[in-house]
Amino acid sequence: MMHRVLVLNATYEPLSIVSVQRAIILLLKEKAELIEAAGERLHASHTSLPVPLVIRLVYYVRLPHPIFLAPTRKSVALRDNFTCQYCGAAPGRPLLTMDHILPRSRGGQTTRENVVIACRTCNMRKGNRTPDEAGMVLRKRAGRPHYLAFLLLSETAVRDVWSKYVYS
Ligand SMILES: [Zn+2]
Numbered sequence: 080m081m082h083r084v085l086v087l088n089a090t091y092e093p094l095s096i097v098s099v100q101r102a103i104i105l106l107l108k109e110k111a112e113l114i115e116a117a118g119e120r121l122h123a124s125h126t127s128l129p130v131p132l133v134i135r136l137v138y139y140v141r142l143p144h145p146i147f148l149a150p151t152r153k154s155v156a157l158r159d160n161f162t163c164q165y166c167g168a169a170p171g172r173p174l175l176t177m178d179h180i181l182p183r184s185r186g187g188q189t190t191r192e193n194v195v196i197a198c199r200t201c202n203m204r205k206g207n208r209t210p211d212e213a214g215m216v217l218r219k220r221a222g223r224p225h226y227l228a229f230l231l232l233s234e235t236a237v238r239d240v241w242s243k244y245v246y247s
Contacts, residue, residue, distance in 0.1 A: 084131045087114065089139040102131045111136050150189060152177045156196045164195035165205070165215045176202045180217070181209060 084102035088094045097105075103121070105111040106128070116129035155177050162169045164178075178197035181187030184207050195217065197205070205213045 082117075082130075082132070085133045086111070087133060087135040089136050091135065094136065094140060099130060102134050103128060105134060105136070106131065109137065150177070150191050150194050152196075155191075155194050158191075159196040162196065162218075163198035163201055164218050165197055165201040165210070167218060168198045168200075170198050174199055178202050178205065182207045 082099065083096045084099055085093060086095045086097055086102070086105075099121075102111070106113060111134040113129065113131055114135050115131070115133035117132055119130050120127045121130055152175070156172060156175055160169075161172060161175060163175070175196050176199055177194050178201070179187040179189070180193050180195060183189070187193050201215065205215055210217055
C-alpha cells in the first residue's frame with residue numbers, strides 16, 4: 080500500500096505531505112520522530128519499521144510563504160463536519176451551501192475566516208445580513224486551515240488519523 084505521510088513541524092503544526100519513502104529517510108536520519116503509524120510494518124533487509132502516517136520534524140521549519148488554500152464548499156464542509164454552522168442540521172452534502180459570514184455583496188471575502196457551511200434554510204434566512212443582524216448564532220468561529228494538509232485529505236483512510244492534527 081502506498082499512502083502519504085503528514086509531516087508536522089516541531090510545533091505540531093501540519094507542514095507538508097510526503098511519500099512513505101521520504102518519511103522513512105527523515106526518520107532514519109533522526110530528522111523526524113514517528114507520531115502515528117499504521118498497523119502494518121515495512122520490512123527492510125535487517126529490520127522492520129512501522130509504516131508512518133504522521134511524523135514530526137525535530138527542528139522547527141520556518142515557512143517563508145505559508146500556503147493557504149482557497150476554501151471550497153468541499154473543504155469547508157469537511158472542516159465543519161458537514162454540519163450547518165447555524166442550526167446544527169446535517170442534511171447531507173448536496174444540501175449544504177457555503178455561507179459568507181459577512182456577505183459578499185457587502186465586501187465579505189472568500190477566506191476561511193469568512194465562510195462556513197450552512198443548510199439551505201439558514202442560508203436563505205440569513206440572506207444579505209450578518210449573523211448579528213439576522214439574529215443567528217454561529218456554532219463556532221470559522222478558522223483558517225493549516226497549510227497544505229487540506230490538499231490531500233480525500234485519502235480517506237489516512238484522513239481519520241490526520242484529522243486531529245489538521246483540524247486542531
Ligand atoms: Zn441550518
